[in-house]
Amino acid sequence: xxxxxxxxxxxxxxxxxxxxxxxxxxxxxxxxxxxxxxxxxxxxxxxxxxxxxxxxxxxxxxxxxxxxxxxxxxxxxxxxxxxxxxxxxxxxxxxxxxxxxxxxxxxxxxxxxxxxxxxxxxxxxxxxxxxxxxxxxxxxxxxxxxxxxxxxxxxxxxxxxxxxxxxxxxxxxxxxxxxxxxxxxxxxxxxxxxxxxxxxxxxxxxxxxxxxxxxxxxxxxxxxxxxxxxxxxxxxxxxxxxxxxxxxxxxxxxxxxxxxxxxxxxxxxxxxxxxxxxxxxxxxxxxxxxxxxxxxxxxxxxxxxxxxxxxxxxxxxxxxxxxxxxxxxxxxxxxxxxxxxxxxxxxxxxxxxxxxxxxxxxxxxxxxxxxxxxxxxxxxxxxxxxxxxxxxxxxxxxxxxxxxxxxxxxxxxxxxxxxxxxxxxxxxxxxxxxxxxxxxxxxxxxxxxxxxxxx
Amino acid sequence: xxxxxxxxxxxxxxxxxxxxxxxxxxxxxxxxxxxxxxxxxxxxxxxxxxxxxxxxxxxxxxxxxxxxxxxxxxxxxxxxxxxxxxxxxxxxxxxxxxxxxxxxxxxxxxxxxxxxxxxxxxxxxxxxxxxxxxxxxxxxxxxxxxxxxxxxxxxxxxxxxxxxxxxxxxxxxxxxxxxxxxxxxxxxxxxxxxxxxxxxxxxxxxxxxxxxxxxxxxxxxxxxxxxxxxxxxxxxxxxxxxxxxxxxxxxxxxxxxxxxxxxxxxxxxxxxxxxxxxxxxxxxxxxxxxxxxxxxxxxxxxxxxxxxxxxxxxxxx
Numbered sequence: 001x002x003x004x005x006x007x008x009x010x011x012x013x014x015x016x017x018x019x020x021x022x023x024x025x026x027x028x029x030x031x032x033x034x035x036x037x038x039x040x041x042x043x044x045x046x047x048x049x050x051x052x053x054x055x056x057x058x059x060x061x062x063x064x065x066x067x068x069x070x071x072x073x074x075x076x077x078x079x080x081x082x083x084x085x086x087x088x089x090x091x092x093x094x095x096x097x098x099x100x101x102x103x104x105x106x107x108x109x110x111x112x113x114x115x116x117x118x119x120x121x122x123x124x125x126x127x128x129x130x131x132x133x134x135x136x137x138x139x140x141x142x143x144x145x146x147x148x149x150x151x152x153x154x155x156x157x158x159x160x161x162x163x164x165x166x167x168x169x170x171x172x173x174x175x176x177x178x179x180x181x182x183x184x185x186x187x188x189x190x191x192x193x194x195x196x197x198x199x200x201x202x203x204x205x206x207x208x209x210x211x212x213x214x215x216x217x218x219x220x221x222x223x224x225x226x227x228x229x230x231x232x233x234x235x236x237x238x239x240x241x242x243x244x245x246x247x248x249x250x251x252x253x254x255x256x257x258x259x260x261x262x263x264x265x266x267x268x269x270x271x272x273x274x275x276x277x278x279x280x281x282x283x284x285x286x287x288x289x290x291x292x293x294x295x296x297x298x299x300x301x302x303x304x305x306x307x308x309x310x311x312x313x314x315x316x317x318x319x320x321x322x323x324x325x326x327x328x329x330x331x332x333x334x335x336x337x338x339x340x341x342x343x344x345x346x347x348x349x350x351x352x353x354x355x356x357x358x359x360x361x362x363x364x365x366x367x368x369x370x371x372x373x374x375x376x377x378x379x380x381x382x383x384x385x386x387x388x389x390x391x392x393x394x395x396x397x398x399x400x401x402x403x404x405x406x407x408x409x410x411x412x413x414x415x416x417x418x419x420x421x422x423x424x425x426x427x428x429x430x431x432x433x434x435x436x437x438x439x440x441x442x443x444x445x446x447x448x449x450x451x452x453x454x455x
Numbered sequence: 456x457x458x459x460x461x462x463x464x465x466x467x468x469x470x471x472x473x474x475x476x477x478x479x480x481x482x483x484x485x486x487x488x489x490x491x492x493x494x495x496x497x498x499x500x501x502x503x504x505x506x507x508x509x510x511x512x513x514x515x516x517x518x519x520x521x522x523x524x525x526x527x528x529x530x531x532x533x534x535x536x537x538x539x540x541x542x543x544x545x546x547x548x549x550x551x552x553x554x555x556x557x558x559x560x561x562x563x564x565x566x567x568x569x570x571x572x573x574x575x576x577x578x579x580x581x582x583x584x585x586x587x588x589x590x591x592x593x594x595x596x597x598x599x600x601x602x603x604x605x606x607x608x609x610x611x612x613x614x615x616x617x618x619x620x621x622x623x624x625x626x627x628x629x630x631x632x633x634x635x636x637x638x639x640x641x642x643x644x645x646x647x648x649x650x651x652x653x654x655x656x657x658x659x660x661x662x663x664x665x666x667x668x669x670x671x672x673x674x675x676x677x678x679x680x681x682x683x684x685x686x687x688x689x690x691x692x693x694x695x696x697x698x699x700x701x702x703x704x705x706x707x708x709x710x711x712x713x714x715x716x717x718x719x720x721x722x723x724x725x726x727x728x729x730x731x732x733x734x735x736x737x738x739x740x741x742x743x744x745x746x747x748x749x750x751x752x753x754x755x756x757x758x759x760x761x762x763x764x765x766x767x768x769x770x771x772x
Binding site for chain 1: 522609718721739
């Protein structure tokens with residue numbers, strides 16, 4: 001091979017290998033455009049400030065699009081212009097890997113300063129020293145009183161706070177008022193107990209041929225057996241407050257039996273078929289009118305607002321009581337703000353967290369995203385907020401009511417991965433392989449075994 | 456790829472050794488060092504990203520490592536727990552074994568069959584080859600979501616087609632008896648990769664063999680079983696070894712199709728790696744997950760070893 005040819009190949013090689021570099025350079029540009037490029041003043045204020053050092057904070061969230069992203073970025077912009085010594089940069093991480101990435105970043109020593117985390121696993125992270133103990137930064141003793149007590153409980157590990165609740169949710173039932181009227185039910189008086197729910201569902205069912213033209217209600221859609229059993233057991237989830245396993249209590253067995261009766265009524269095949277159809281997400285069965293009452297997170301309201309036709313007249317009611325007086329117990333999740341362990345500016349990070357959880361900012365976030373906020377006063381203000389439409393007000397009023405009996409179920413430290421163990425037994429019950437009693441007995445035993453392994 | 460790299464590397468080393476002995480010219484020595492330099496990215500990658508993590512994982516499997524705060528030596532406790540207490544360990548091992556047992560032979564047969572069909576000189580064959588290879592190019596998650604719709608019990612295409620011939624299709628991903636077959640079916644759709652490999656080999660089978668067989672009056676089946684198949688056994692062997700290893704590592708499909716790794720109905724899709732992932736990243740029980748990975752390593756190593764031992768009995772080189 002002659003020298004001339006060699007040169008040609010080397011040239012080509014260099015050109016080819018430079019392509020990724022060019023691409024990478026372009027990618028960097030666009031990224032900075034969308035995150036911080038809009039606001040060059042943020043840096044300026046810092047530089048021209050009191051000459052002190054500017055703490056650069058990296059804030060990770062999974063709010064990548066729509067109103068949540070716009071709102072959080074506007075909020076951050078305001079925060080930056082109000083604080084000369086702090087500059088926050090919002091970094092979006094996809095929902096699917098934000099927490100795995102964060103874990104790797106924490107282990108690798110380059111964690112973000114503030115991160116939106118799952119409310120159910122704060123204790124786990126506190127125990128594993130992944131999150132910073134916030135006690136020394138919380139100066140105000142009444143700080144915790146700003147939040148719903150069940151939310152604040154989730155951030156405590158050995159009585160000290162490792163996160164601050166940001167937002168939450170609560171499971172309720174949406175119902176189609178027109179369908180109620182057609183079935184001869186009072187649309188202003190939705191079911192309040194399990195028995196009434198069943199009666200209403202029977203009245204709403206419309207059969208056609210082999211299937212249904214309208215299904216009144218099916219309890220296992222969107223609301224799991226974990227929630228119905230908790231509702232029946234007066235707010236006690238699979239674990240009680242001391243962490244004891246409470247799976248096979250008589251109330252929970254009765255609740256599971258009740259759910260199995262619903263399956264028998266509609267038929268397992270029918271249920272599977274419809275489930276597969278909604279599962280693909282192509283058609284929303286509540287909007288299309290196939291399902292007249294449907295369990296959902298209250299936040300589903302946003303979905304309806306965006307996608308439902310204007311003439312869909314719907315209402316919301318709390319999860320009915322197991323028996324009159326047993327309580328409208330339901331379940332909720334949510335997110336907290338945490339400062340990962342070993343970051344450089346925890347004090348400034350907490351300043352930012354305090355800002356995000358202040359009444360005013362919480363109100364603003366809720367107002368734009370229709371999230372139920374963790375700050376009690378913010379939600380209260382939203383129930384009468386002049387800028388919210390009638391429906392929006394209704395939603396926050398419902399939130400206020402439902403949150404009174406909303407249980408948050410943080411995973412116990414002794415059984416962090418108990419869910420598959422319980423689900424497999426419950427699945428067996430729905431497949432007709434086990435009775436409700438047998439299934440929950442087996443689940444009780446499995447989870448006790450897991451707790452033992454982790455003690 | 457990796458095998459080629461390592462063999463090149465050992466060749467280079469060999470060459471350097473011989474050079475030293477024979478005291479060859481400077482130019483040749485220099486060339487050998489250049490050779491080493493060119494394979495260095497792989498060597499560094501292998502040491503840093505494969506060997507080191509593997510050694511770390513080996514040590515970690517004897518500890519209660521939780522990624523961030525603890526790493527105490529606890530002896531064989533993880534392994535003991537795995538075999539005596541963890542119910543899901545057995546479930547996940549069973550699910551994975553089931554998948555490997557059906558997936559590996561079916562994909563091998565499927566891709567050989569397809570390769571033979573596509574190894575004919577008919578009009579438009581190039582287009583057909585592209586079409587059959589296409590699924591192998593499509594990326595993971597989108598394909599899984601597509602298949603979730605195809606496998607929908609009442610409105611999915613699969614059951615619709617079955618109903619035309621009078622078969623009442625199963626509930627696929629909703630019925631624990633059918634979830635794994637559904638996944639195997641889905642994997643069969645993308646046999647394009649190994650098909651391509653077989654196709655290339657088929658074209659290397661000498662034409663004279665077929666011609667002389669034809670003269671002796673051999674039909675298609677005879678020719679296939681007595682000429683084609685024996686001559687492609689080295690590739691079948693390679694395919695089986697690599698796809699067995701791959702099948703044991705099934706994870707993505709189950710993670711996506713069971714909504715975040717819950718394991719599907721009755722944990723029927725809780726594969727070994729999914730359980731391991733849950734232990735590592737849900738329970739932060741990394742030491743235990745590392746112990747699980749060691750067991751998987753031993754299983755795969757043993758199977759590959761058996762494969763290699765059995766090879767001379769049926770592979771024609």
